[in-house]
Amino acid sequence: MTKRIVVKGAVQGIGYRPFISEKATEYGLSGYVKNCGASVEILVSGAEMDVDSFIAMLSKEVPAGGFILSVEASEVDKDALAALNPKDDGLYFGTDDSFVIIESSQLDLSSELPVFLPDIGICDDCMSEMLDTSNRRFRYPLISCAVCGPRMSILNRLPYDRDTTTMEDFCMCPSCQKDYGIGRRKYAQTISCHDCGPQMILKVRKSATFESGEKSVQKAIELLRDGKIIGLKGISGYQLVCRPEAEIASRLRKVKGRENKPFALMFSTVEDIRKYAFVSELEEKLLKSSARPIVLVRANNEIIFPEEVLKGSLYIGAFLPSAGIHRLLTDELGPLIVTSANKSDEPMIINDEKFLSVFMPDSGKQSDDGIADTSVDAVLYHKRRINMAQDDSVMFVINVDGRETSQFIRRARGFTPLPVIVDPTSDNNDLSSTSYSDRVLSDEHKIGILALGGDLKSSFAFGKGDRIIPSQYIGDLKDYEVNRSYGKLLNDYQRIFEFKPEVIISDLHPLYMSTKMGKELSNKEDIPLLELQHHFAHIYSVMAENSLTECIGVSFDGTGFGLDGNIWGGEFVYCKGSKAERILHLSYAKLAGGDEAPKNAGNVALCYIHEAKKRGLISPDAFDNVCESKVHIKDMTHVSNSDSKLLLAALDNNINTFETSSMGRLFDAVSALLGICSYNSYEGECAIMLEKEALLFKGEDYPKFTFSIKDDEADQIALFAEIYKCLQEGNYSKRAIAYGFHMAIKDLITKASALLYRKFSDTDSASVDMAVCLSGGVFNNRLLLTRAIKALKDEGFEVCWNQKVPLGDGGISTGQAYYGLLNS
Incomplete structure (x- = not known):
């Protein structure tokens, strides 16, 4: 028996083809596996029982970091088999009993949104190798393998291969070439080492001297120990790094133009974090996850960082190293302030020349002690190009009746471009699991929706079929550079995902840059434009996460242009399908x-x-x-x-x-x-x-x-x-x-939700188990969120709130996209 199998999901950048090759050999099957766009095509031949067992395995097993959306198999007859033989690759399927990995082929991505992996934090195996004195990658700062390292930030186009990423600039040495064919680094596209990969380089301000390799790392450690501020080119963008001391942090605030917002702190291990903060079970899981987000953990009362670091916050924005270079620095120096390299309100820098012009100009205003107030002292960088900036994701954990859930404040590195799955048959939207294996993808909502989000904490989203892909956090569009970054990122996403919008959704606010952009794009491309009120979009974002078609919504935030021309922000709404109505609100x-x-x-x-x-x-x-x-x-x-x-x-x-x-x-x-x-x-x-x-x-x-x-x-x-x-x-x-x-x-x-429920249940226009959805930036307040959820549940309501996208305006585009799907 011969079958052609197409596997869809997060199956690129995790060593999936080597995994399939090993499994097929284990089942005694011959054939091939190759990447096709953002899916994987497998052709297998063997005994019927073995083929069927192999297909059943595909739905249940996947390498770390991936997940399966669907497995589609069809039997192949002799004529079709001849057409599928990869003769041009020097391999002829059917001539022997081997199973081979062949080069990728392009696939038309227009029929559905593909799934691609985000940048993945350093895995435990790579971390162990980097710290092992006997390993040839000992202290290699950019170590990675098939299950960790950059993905989205270095991608040029799909399918994901070395020559379709910025790793194409680096030729593998003989040792890495050997590793590329075996073990954990088999077909690892980011494979590199001291001899052939990108190397760390140190440039000190106003100095012509450069250090490279291990010397650059050691010199950077010396500078940090001496109280200096350095720029660091990480995996997904530039960062600013310094020790968490009052005087240094005060100077860093001048460098960034950041007055009072607390700084995040990077620690070597969770055990180090526990010296300063309480860490719950879920918080530890998030900290150690491949996404490596910043997690807001409650500071303990015994040891605290200076006021200039935390600015009076009860919480420490703690995170663990996402790359080897981070661990090398924190092991030597302890906790470090690690923050995105950007001036306040501007986008994160990814370009080497741009960083130097902004943070290390040749001349600048000098303070009395000769140190430029707005310059850093050195930069530690590498020459691998970064295509897309990926800020650190920021999360917190709430506890309702003993159950912990995670919440996004900012969704970026480690999570984008993973999709939000819209599936009324599923009650599990956990993209870290393989629970989608038995789903049947919807044939509805095949129109491509481009949702442009709002202006604050902007993001855009693509919607099609059963999935919505939100972009990473971009910033506030009032800033010119953020506006440019938004436009470039939108173009990059459309090119990579081969996405052509058929409907555009924007905010209602007439002065929003995103609204103006929607109108311009609609006129230019002759694409229908729909405008959705801001607070309705907040509620639709919760509905999208939970695949709801009806709900009572509570939308609390700071600003949103209302249908009556006033500024809304304290709204109770009723949504059914693509119809939304404001029922009750705070007085004006x-x-x-x-x-x-x-x-x-x-x-x-x-x-x-x-x-x-x-x-x-x-x-x-x-x-x-x-x-x-x-x-x-x-x-x-x-x-x-x-x-x-x-x-x-x-x-x-x-x-x-x-x-x-x-x-x-x-x-x-x-x-x-x-x-x-x-x-x-x-x-x-x-x-x-x-x-x-x-x-x-x-x-x-x-x-x-x-x-x-x-x-x-x-x-x-x-x-x-x-x-x-x-x-x-x-x-x-x-x-x-x-x-x-x-x-x-x-x-x-609680009171208003009960009033709305009675209003709509009396008219038989609402189901008995109608949910109450909570959204909007005000609900980032964990005291209010937890007490509101508990009170509503005590009244017998099903309660839903944003958990896959931010409660604030970062989730607006997801809500707009879902509204567009419901309206299609």
Whole structure:
């Protein structure tokens, strides 16, 4: 019997062809295996029982790092067999009993979205070899094998072979050539060593001297030990590295232009992390996973890093080495700050010349001690080209009733371009497993959907059939360089995946760069364009992960252009198929200040107080002396007297004002009111600091605030007035008030969800087990997220929330793509 088998899934870049060759030989089969685009084609001949057993094995076994989506087998007759013989390769199938690996062939990828692997962190075997003094790759910083190393960041085109990646620039030495045919490195396209692969090179600022190989690594270690900051060209982009000391971290903030956001720290091992933080079972699993994400772990109370490193955060953004060079540095120096090499808000640098021009210019402003404030001291790099920047993924873990789940803040290296699988027959969307082997791929939704995402934390996504491929995190499109990177990456993805969109989905906001891009592309290519409201897209992203076609949605974030022209952000919606409806929302608050409003929380608090006073919710004389600084707000350092007068005048005269239902702005206002944080130097800072205070509350007696609901509005101004009066009375600490505020939002979610359920179940337009979906950047608040999930479950609801894409705007494109599939 002879059968032709096509295996689809993550089957390239993991040594799958050698695996198949060994298995076929084990089953006594002859034939061949080859890559075809992003799938693998196998031809086998042998006894019927052996062939059938081999096919059954394909659905269950796969090398580390891969997974199977489908196995399709068909019997081959003699005429078809003659056509399939790979004669041009000097191999003629059927002349002997051998099974061979042959060169890849191109496959038309237009029928469905292929699956390709992300960059994979260094495996345990390679790590052991690099640390083994007797191994020929001892201390080779870029060591890799068939199951680890760069993939997406070095890919030129599919299929994945050495000559279709930037490894084509490096010829294998005889020893690596031998390794390429046997063992763990059989057909490992990134195989290299000290003799033939990319080597580390060190350039010191304002010095013509270069060091290479082991000398460069040793010199870099010396510089870091002496308190210097170096640039490091890693696997997926440039990084900035230094020791986590106050003075050094302070200088690094000047280099990056990063004011208050905490730095991530790289450790050699999980045991090292435990010296500084608590690590749960799932957090350890994530840290050790092939993706090597940054995981936010709770710092312990005994040993803490300087304020300039963590900026008061309760959590350490900890991660493990994703490449050999990282381990060599951390083994010698201990924990290190390792952060992406970019100026604040700009994209991660991947180009050698670009890094030198930005971080090591020939001349620059010198500080008193002769060190350039905005320059690094040296750069440790290699000459392997990087095609696509891949920032570190960022995750955290929540625990609901003893069950841990992982959440994305940023989805990038280690996860993209893995797809989100849309399959109503499956309850498992874990791409680290092989649970898809028995699925039948959907024949529906074959129209290609291009979803452009939003402008903040931008990403795009392709949707087709039963899968959605979100891009990596790109950045905020208001930045010119991020905008350019977005366009280049979109072109690269379309070329690699041979994707031609038939429908474009964009955000509704008329001023978003992504919206404008959608209109331009639609007009240029004559492709239909659909616009989806921002908060609806958030809910559709959760629906996509869970293959839902109906739900109640709770979408809380900072900003989103609403259907009525106002700024939304505290929304309760009902979705069924491609129809979405806003049912209930936070009441509108009038803000002034234009684009500065999302940053200046102090001004937002003044706007809320002004509105509460006008409505008689607080005493008429409250805050009358605001312009004379006789305010109860303790830390509104970004609110000056003159600014206050102008702000109040603008509100009274409707000058540059706008209406918003944003939950994110309510968080800002309360944070400023309590004197916790009055300015967002990075997105969400005020809300993060407010959550911190609530998490630190240990008592049981806290104020019970309540949102009143009338018609389709939950009154946020009345709630704010309650908090204001509670603060004035002085009976509770600000931590207790912060905690009470969180509990009020939790209660609102539960109460509103019950109202919506009754509304739609009474009209028979909703199923009995209709889920409540939670999404939006506000739900990155783990206190609110866990309490809301538990409260909803206690009320009998099925609860879903983003776990495969970020809760924030990084998940918008996935929601847009799913909406497009449902609409097709």
